[in-house]
Amino acid sequence: MQLSSLPRLRHLSSGNFFLIAGPCAIEGEDMAFEIARHISEVCDDLHIPFIFKGSYRKANRSRIDSFTGIGDEKALGILQKIGEEFQVPVTTDIHTEAEAAMAAQYVDVLQIPAFLCRQTTLLVAAAETGKAVNIKKGQFLSPEAMKFARDKVIDAGNEQVLLTERGVTFGYQDLVVDFRGIPVMQSLGSPVVLDCTHSLQQPNQSSGVTGGRPALISTIARAGIAAGTDGLFIETHPRPSEAKSDGANMLPMDQLRPLLEKLARIREAIR
Template sequence: MLQIEKLKHQNSNNFFLMAGPCAIEGEDMALQIAEKILTITNKLQIPFIFKGSYRKANRSKGSSFTGIGDEKALKILEKVGKEFDIPTVTDIHESAEAAMAAAYVDVLQIPAFLCRQTDLLIAAAATGKVVNVKKGQFLSAGSMKFAVDKIKDSGNDRVMLTDRGNTFGYQDLIVDYRGLPEMQSFGVPVIMDCTHSLQQPNQSSGVTGGKPELITTIAKAAIAVGADGLFIETHPDPANAKSDGANMLNLALLEELLIKLIRVRQAII
């Protein structure tokens, strides 16, 4: 069973990393990405959780890629976890999905748009799994205390919060770093989503844009503020990824970025 405490204290000099492709596109790619990230994080002594969405429920266009099939994708996530002995995380969108996904992964993630859905939070809590709730782009950091309370009041104190920026106008997001320590005051690990916070949603094309060139900037600032963990979507070929390629980090750049972030972490301890 995944222990949050181990993520926070396994190596006092490092943050933990939640990373992987936006969506599970196939078994070979998922295994290749997981193996590459694990090789890097083992070398750098960074606790690692593999991330992959088994289904994308929130798409601008009805024709956008949503997944390869729920059971097929969840079994791939399960295989990644078992083959590399690492925890895995995926999103859930409706209450009925909580128990289904919990049978395959270690962490259930609540998407930002759904962070106020009481039934969904309670269903996730009831599985006993770690629940990672993404802060809504439309909410203050302080408002996330109610999400934490809903889960803990359901008998599950294994909660994490992830910041992914705040809505700024119609097609941009900004990050208010004051929110990270505020959410940490609720007694839970706080993660910075370094890729979704750079999205440019609601583009006229129906495909979300992004500014991946600023991933390093977002990540450095988060570590400097004291984030417990980082969330980074990464892919060996973002331009041809089936989902959210516009704001993903090229996998070839991950190790260099993490080395820089470790230096920042060491400088503030």
């Protein structure tokens, strides 16, 4: 995939990594615009290509009473407005074949959740929209096995594929990142993204609410840039403790600029 095929993706000539960032879920228009404005300003200052991310619906939740969204069309409309207002590509998760066609009317990149990365009909439906497809590697898969998920999209006539590493299940309640997976997946021919926030999740907690270790986001991100990842995925929120989804994993928004400044220096050093 050539990142230049994404509409409105700026700073591609900078030689920097690209960033997929935003809140876990769209909680409302004001919150989403606050986050998009901040990230866009930081990325413009640092010449980092930026794709805004926000889930319009959270389908994979531990508990029945967990927040799932504000309404599909309302949230998708907010994503579309953000793309137009800040002139950036936008992405969101999809979970079923019908959602692929619906979400493709509003966003530029369709994201396949890790638990669904082997779902053939979903991958094909996403491919057939003509939108770029970001496949998150399942916590249960090897990097080599992502070839087959990628092939499903390409065989359906769409070569715009991104692959995202988001950690591997380690016991019942932890994840680890094997950085060898970055060059392995790059060898398949698609840009590789490192998800710095979900890689630090602590799932299957007795409370039914996923935990996390956000203090280590900087460690994972720095190691990923040093290992040569093409892009980073970071969920961020101005007040993570108040976030309605995955607050335990997200980077406080005021920490984003200093982190990206460090990462840009590492990228420059290894180029």
